[in-house]
Amino acid sequence: MKKLFLFTFMSLLAVVLVLGGCTQTPATTSVAPKPTATTPAVGQPVSGGTLLMAGSQTPKNIGWQPTMALIDKTLIFTTIAERLMNMNTKGELVPELATEVKTDPAAKTITWTLRKGVKFHDGADFNAKAAAFNFQQMKDAGVLQGGKTIANIETPDDYTLKFTVTEFSYQNVMAFSFNVFMLSPTLIQSAGKDGAITKVAGTGPFKLEAFDPATKVAVVKNPGYWRTGMPYLDGITQLVNLDSAVLSAQIQSNEIQFLTSGDLVMQKNLLAKGFRQIVYTPNQTYTFMVPSSADSTSPLSNPLVRQAIEYATDRDAICNGLLQGTSQAAYQMSYPGATGYDANRGRKYDVAKAKQLMQQAGYSLDKPINITIYGSNSKPSVDRRTAIADYLKAIGIIAKVEGLPFASYSTMQAEGWKNGYMDCVENSGAVWAVGYCNWLGPKPTLSPVPSLGRSADYDAIANKVLTASDAATFNSLVTQMIQKNFDDAMTFPLWAQGNTYMAPSFVHTDKAEGTSRTFDWAQVWMEKK
Amino acid sequence: MIVPKRRQCYNFARGCTSQFTVMTSYIIRRLLAALVVIILVTLVAFFVMRLLPGDPLQLYMSGTIDLNAMEPEKVAALRHEFGLDKPIWEQYFSWVFNIFRGDFGTSLYYRTPVSGIMAQRYPVTIYIGFLALIISTVIGLSVGLVAAIKRGKWADTLFTALAYLGQAVPVFWLGILMIYLFNLQLHWLPTSGFTWPTQDLGDSTRKLIMPVLCLSVTTLSATARQMRSSMLEVIRQDYIRTAWSKGLRERDIVFRHALKNSLIPVVTLIGTFIPWIFGGSVFIETIFAIPGVGRLLVDSIVGKDYVVVQSVTFVIALIVIFTNLIVDISYRWIDPRIKY
Numbered sequence: 001m002k003k004l005f006l007f008t009f010m011s012l013l014a015v016v017l018v019l020g021g022c023t024q025t026p027a028t029t030s031v032a033p034k035p036t037a038t039t040p041a042v043g044q045p046v047s048g049g050t051l052l053m054a055g056s057q058t059p060k061n062i063g064w065q066p067t068m069a070l071i072d073k074t075l076i077f078t079t080i081a082e083r084l085m086n087m088n089t090k091g092e093l094v095p096e097l098a099t100e101v102k103t104d105p106a107a108k109t110i111t112w113t114l115r116k117g118v119k120f121h122d123g124a125d126f127n128a129k130a131a132a133f134n135f136q137q138m139k140d141a142g143v144l145q146g147g148k149t150i151a152n153i154e155t156p157d158d159y160t161l162k163f164t165v166t167e168f169s170y171q172n173v174m175a176f177s178f179n180v181f182m183l184s185p186t187l188i189q190s191a192g193k194d195g196a197i198t199k200v201a202g203t204g205p206f207k208l209e210a211f212d213p214a215t216k217v218a219v220v221k222n223p224g225y226w227r228t229g230m231p232y233l234d235g236i237t238q239l240v241n242l243d244s245a246v247l248s249a250q251i252q253s254n255e256i257q258f259l260t261s262g263d264l265v266m267q268k269n270l271l272a273k274g275f276r277q278i279v280y281t282p283n284q285t286y287t288f289m290v291p292s293s294a295d296s297t298s299p300l301s302n303p304l305v306r307q308a309i310e311y312a313t314d315r316d317a318i319c320n321g322l323l324q325g326t327s328q329a330a331y332q333m334s335y336p337g338a339t340g341y342d343a344n345r346g347r348k349y350d351v352a353k354a355k356q357l358m359q360q361a362g363y364s365l366d367k368p369i370n371i372t373i374y375g376s377n378s379k380p381s382v383d384r385r386t387a388i389a390d391y392l393k394a395i396g397i398i399a400k401v402e403g404l405p406f407a408s409y410s411t412m413q414a415e416g417w418k419n420g421y422m423d424c425v426e427n428s429g430a431v432w433a434v435g436y437c438n439w440l441g442p443k444p445t446l447s448p449v450p451s452l453g454r455s456a457d458y459d460a461i462a463n464k465v466l467t468a469s470d471a472a473t474f475n476s477l478v479t480q481m482i483q484k485n486f487d488d489a490m491t492f493p494l495w496a497q498g499n500t501y502m503a504p505s506f507v508h509t510d511k512a513e514g515t516s517r518t519f520d521w522a523q524v525w526m527e528k529k
Numbered sequence: 530m531i532v533p534k535r536r537q538c539y540n541f542a543r544g545c546t547s548q549f550t551v552m553t554s555y556i557i558r559r560l561l562a563a564l565v566v567i568i569l570v571t572l573v574a575f576f577v578m579r580l581l582p583g584d585p586l587q588l589y590m591s592g593t594i595d596l597n598a599m600e601p602e603k604v605a606a607l608r609h610e611f612g613l614d615k616p617i618w619e620q621y622f623s624w625v626f627n628i629f630r631g632d633f634g635t636s637l638y639y640r641t642p643v644s645g646i647m648a649q650r651y652p653v654t655i656y657i658g659f660l661a662l663i664i665s666t667v668i669g670l671s672v673g674l675v676a677a678i679k680r681g682k683w684a685d686t687l688f689t690a691l692a693y694l695g696q697a698v699p700v701f702w703l704g705i706l707m708i709y710l711f712n713l714q715l716h717w718l719p720t721s722g723f724t725w726p727t728q729d730l731g732d733s734t735r736k737l738i739m740p741v742l743c744l745s746v747t748t749l750s751a752t753a754r755q756m757r758s759s760m761l762e763v764i765r766q767d768y769i770r771t772a773w774s775k776g777l778r779e780r781d782i783v784f785r786h787a788l789k790n791s792l793i794p795v796v797t798l799i800g801t802f803i804p805w806i807f808g809g810s811v812f813i814e815t816i817f818a819i820p821g822v823g824r825l826l827v828d829s830i831v832g833k834d835y836v837v838v839q840s841v842t843f844v845i846a847l848i849v850i851f852t853n854l855i856v857d858i859s860y861r862w863i864d865p866r867i868k869y
Contacts, residue, residue, distance in 0.1 A: 010690050060638050060832075067640065142603030197640050213639060214650070214820035214828075215723070241721055241818040242827065245705050249713050250720045406833070 045525040050235040051507065054247055055260030058240045060213045063200035064193055065134065065181060066141030070427065073181070075260060076217045076238045079521040080121075081202030084112050084131065084161075085177035086518060091339055091431045092471065093177050097126065097203060098161075101177055105168040105469030108151075110176065114159040118226045120184035121200075121207035128155035133185040135163075135176070145179055146172030169466055170474035171441065174434050205231035205522035215240065225522070232525035251275065251502060257526065259502040264324040270502050278509050280499040280519050286435065287384075288333065289373070289421040289492040293453035298419040299361075299369045301453060306489035308357035310347040312395045317349075318387050319495050327497040333440070333482050335496040338432035339475045340482030347489075354395045365396040374412060375423030377403030384494075385423060416451045421492060424449070433478040440485065442466050452491070458484045556858065563850045570846040571628075575621050578835040611637070624839075633840040638832045643840045646825065653723060654814070654821035658806030660741045665749035666799055672749075673756025673795075678783065680761065688753060695750030701812040704743045708816070711739060721818035740817040744810050748802050755798050759791040766790075800856035804849035 059072040062080075084098040093101060098112040118126040132153045138144035139153075149172060152164040163176065184201035191199050198211050203226070206219035220235040239256065241247050244263045248270065250256045259270070260280075271277060291300035299305050315329035328335060331346025355365075363369055373385045382403045389399035399420075404412060413422055426435045439449060442462040454462075461480045468474035485491060503509065511523035608614045612623060627634065633643035676688040711718040718735055726733040763769065764787050772782045811823035818824075822841060829837035 010693065061640060064640070069638075194640065212820075214825070215818070239722070239818070242815045242824075243705070246708055246720050246816055246818070249708050253712050253716060253720065255712075255720055 045232045045508065045511075045523070046528060047232045047525070048234055048528065049526040050237060051233050051258055051524065051526060052237050052239065052256040053258035053260055054239040054241050054250055054256045056240065056242050056247075058213055058215070058217055058238055061197045062208065062211050062217065063183065063188070063191070063196040063198065065183060066138055066143050076219060076236065077181075077200075078204070078518060079206040079219050079236055080200055080204045080208055081181035081183055082204050083178055083181055084114075087178055087431055091433060091475075093174065097131075097182055098177070101173065103168070103170070103173055103470060105467070108165045108168045110163040110165065110173055112161045112177070114161060115226065116159055118203050119224055120186070120203055121222060122184050122187050124184050124186040124201070126182060126203050127158045128161045129158075130185050131155075131161045131182055133188075134180055134182055135161075137188070138180055145175040167466065168469065170468040170471060171434055171437050171465065174431050174471075174474075178431065206233075206236060209235065227522060230522040232523070233521075236521070251504070254504070257504060257507050261501075264326055267326075267500065267502055268324055275502050275504055276507075276509075278501045278503055279513050280501050285497045285499075286330070286335065286426040286432075287327075287494040287497070288330070288424055288426070289494065290424055290439075290449045290452050291421050291492065292417055292419055292451040293490070294451050295418065295453075298371075299363070300371065300419070300421070302361050303489050304357045304361035305363070305369075306492065307347060308354040308361065308395055309392060309397065310489060310492060311350045311354035311357065312397075313388050313391045313492075314349040315494060318384060322383060322387055323495065323497070326500060327495040330493040330495050333436060333485050333491060333493050334432060340432070340436070340479040342483070345483075345486055351394055358395050363396055368396045368398045370398045370400070370419075372400045372402050372417075372420035373423065374402050374404060374409070374417050374420055376409045377405055381423060414448060414450075418451075422449065422451065433475055436478055436482065437465060440481065440491065454490070455484075455488055458488065458490065552858075556854075559854050559857065563854060566850055567847060570843060571625055572621075574839040574842040574846075575624060578839055579617060628840070628843065633844075634836045636829075636834055636837050638829070638834040638837070643837050646837065647822065647841065647844060650820060650822045650825045653819060654823065655806060657737065657741060657744065657813075657819065657821065658810075660737065661744035662748065662799070662802060662806060664741060665745035665752055665802075668745075669749040669752025670756050670795065673753040673758075674760060674783070674788070676753065676757040677760035677764065677791075678779075685757075689757070692750040692753045692757075695746045696754075698746065700743055700747060700810070701816055703746060704739065704813060704816040707739045707743065721816070723817075723819045736817075740813050740819060743817075744813050748799075748805075751798060752795060755795050756791065759794045760787060763787045763791040797856070797860065800859070801853075803852045803856065 053075070055075070057071050059068075059075075059077060061068050061072045062077060068077075082097050084096060085093040085101060086096040088094050095115070097118060098114050100113050102111045102113075103109070104111075112131070114126070114128055114131060120126055120130070124130070132155050135144065135150075135153055139147040139150060144150075146165075146169065149165045149167050149169070150163055151166050154162040154164070156162060165172070182203055187199060187201045188196045198213075200208050205222055205225045205227070207222045208217075209220045210216065210218040216237055216239050218235065218237040221231055221233065225231065238260075241250065244261060244266045247256075247259055247261050247263075248266050251259045251270065252273065258278075259266075267277060291306055292298050293301045293306065295301060310331075315331070319325065319327045319329045331348060332340075332342065334341040336343070358364070373389060375381045375385050382401060385399075385401045389401050392399045402420075413424065424439060426439060440452075440462075442459070442465050458481065461477060461484060465474065465477045465481075468477055506527040508525050508527070509519075509523075512520040605614070612620055615623070624634065631644060633647070635641065636643050636646060639646060672688045672692070676685045676692075679685045708720050712720045718738055722736050724733040724736055764783075769782060769787055772786055810821075811827055813819065814821045814823040815827055822845070825837065826841050828834075829841065
């Protein structure tokens with residue numbers, strides 16, 4: 001009897017706990033507090049409040065720019081530091097700490113006119129010498145894109161910064177203007193290399209208050225910010241939590257008001273509960289595949305086969321299904337609004353066409369060809385490539401999906417691969433023309449992708465980029481490269497994805513997102529609760 | 530036979546000396562064995578990371594946005610800075626030598642000495658671990674005691690069932706369930722975070738309730754079951770029956786006679802939990818965002834900071850080895866019948 005009772009009791013308890021753990025939270029469970037009656041109408045920013053955000057990582061290095069990782073330069077760092085120029089949604093340089101940039105390709109000079117009256121958070125003036133210091137620091141560390149071409153850095157006056165370069169490239173003008181943040185030399189020099197990792201003074205709307213890489217980063221309003229009337233928030237604190245379920249609980253219980261995790265399933269669940277999805281950086285990530293077309297023994301050296309592969313892959317279905325609608329399918333090496341985009345261009349899903357092309361290339365379903373699709377061993381990446389491999393079976397291509405550890409993946413990208421595609425991701429997102437040239441330009445800097453075959457015609461256009469003197473010429477040449485890329489089916493475009501985050505409805509980011517390539521934290525505001 | 534006092538003293542002294550000699554030789558044997566284990570741990574901790582495909586520096590450098598623009602001579606300088614241009618065995622011996630000088634190297638990710646990072650994280654892990662240990666010991670002993678005394682009654686059934694459940698339930702799942710219940714539904718406790726009690730006692734207590742309870746569930750259940758089992762064994766002994774026959778109070782029988790003897794295996798069990806405290810609970814620290822050693826290890830593995838991974842692994846192994854040794858040695862004092 002006792003044994004029966006014990007067994008029954010334990011079974012019931014186990015069932016209750018399992019059901020309790022597995023049951024989905026109903027949509028009516030706690031959401032962020034609604035605005036009170038005294039709140040002003042939506043659209044009128046109000047000042048005040050500290051925004052708490054959380055994600056799976058915090059920066060580990062907040063002030064020594066040469067060794068900052070990508071993750072260190074996102075989110076909270078962008079509230080502290082600014083660049084010489086920002087970028088609008090068309091990829092054009094717009095003023096930020098510099099009011100204009102002038103180039104002289106014949107004289108091989110680049111000149112920025114700096115904004116007056118801007119101070120660093122430690123009280124030091126932002127001027128030409130401070131700007132020059134930051135560039136010199138990056139150049140000396142060997143991490144400044146295009147830094148090798150800089151012959152001389154001059155400061156003719158306090159608010160003019162001038163580079164003399166050995167070879168002029170508009171790609172480098174964009175990189176110099178956008179990729180280097182302006183930090184206070186006074187603080188860097190006093191703190192030293194190791195000390196500067198945890199200290200920073202920029203010119204941004206917020207200044208650093210506390211930094212503990214294990215737990216949180218806190219910034220507070222910069223009262224002397226050069227854009228008067230901003231920022232609206234009193235402060236921002238970035239916390240860290242590795243678990244998606246806990247992050248979801250935190251935002252639902254209003255412990256945080258901004259969620260930086262990109263977990264697609266979690267975002268979908270939160271959308272259903274009335275939270276907003278914020279586009280932090282549009283088209284930040286562009287995914288494409290590079291074939292081993294330089295190898296004449298590989299079937300991928302045949303452009304008909306490459307075209308067939310594009311037609312055989314339903315990228316829209318993958319974006320809507322596997323990627324939960326967070327990515328936009330790409331049918332050319334560009335995306336809407338970016339340099340080189342043509343709405344009429346693209347090889348959309350058409351299996352019949354794909355089979356026809358394979359026949360023209362001399363292949364048939366009776367004799368399948370084998371290739372490998374290389375990429376990282378992360379589950380999302382493997383899943384996407386597996387989906388592509390499934391599509392290719394329909395046209396007689398057996399694609400083996402190989403997931404590589406990060407180091408091997410990077411090494412193989414740089415050193416070459418055989419008979420297959422290499423999954424590549426362009427992460428800069430800011431200027432597509434620059435991002436495109438990082439991989440497929442005249443002198444690719446991100447990765448040489450040596451297994452890619454490039455026609456002489458393509459290289460002829462690419463080499464002209466080296467002498468492009470202004471944005472219009474540069475963009476025009478990149479447009480031609482993208483067209484030629486499409487004509488040759490040189491690479492296999494897949495999709496573009498922005499970084500999307502979540503926030504409750506009382507956090508307003510409409511002015512912060514969508515106006516430039518970067519998220520404007522100065523314009524974020526919260527309704528009073 | 531009457532043994533003269535002098536003979537008694539002589540025998541006692543000889544006995545002590547003999548025991549001391551035996552104990553010393555036992556400790557020396559264990560230390561030698563520990564040394565072999567430590568060497569093996571250093572080999573595994575060092576070479577496993579190095580044997581992973583790819584260049585460790587490449588792993589770190591690939592995270593930097595300007596890796597593509599890094600000049601080869603700068604790469605070489607960085608490689609030299611981290612000692613990666615030396616032969617692998619030289620790197621190993623250099624690392625081991627530095628460890629015994631207290632220099633665990635510099636974190637690739639944090640760019641600060643690893644010893645400093647561990648000095649920040651270990652107190653947090655130890656504090657939470659000890660809280661969990663105290664709670665699980667006190668409650669586990671009490672529950673086991675009651676279950677044994679009330680054997681066959683509803684209390685015994687209930688506590689035994691809960692103990693089985695406690696040992697079976699996955700800790701990370703329990704943590705998430707508690708967050709769902711106490712935070713999302715009831716709004717009683719915060720989801721995560723850590724505050725020292727000296728900074729804010731109330732906030733610290735609120736933040737630690739869930740992680741400490743989660744951490745103590747498994748050990749509490751094990752302690753309760755062991756306590757019940759050993760107590761049941763002891764109260765069946767003849768001397769306990771004699772005590773009952775003499776008419777002693779139940780309280781005296783349980784606490785004065787039975788409890789001490791039944792504690793021997795329980796203390797042994799609790800001793801095995803101590804290394805677990807220093808190892809940190811990766812799941813609990815990850816779920817509740819506690820900046821302890823467990824989370825440091827996870828962050829470092831994810832961030833491929835091999836310097837931190839090998840150093841933390843080594844320190845945890847060292848602590849486990851020496852706490853096991855101390856616990857083994859302490860058995861002698863707990864139970865004089867034990868001979869080495």
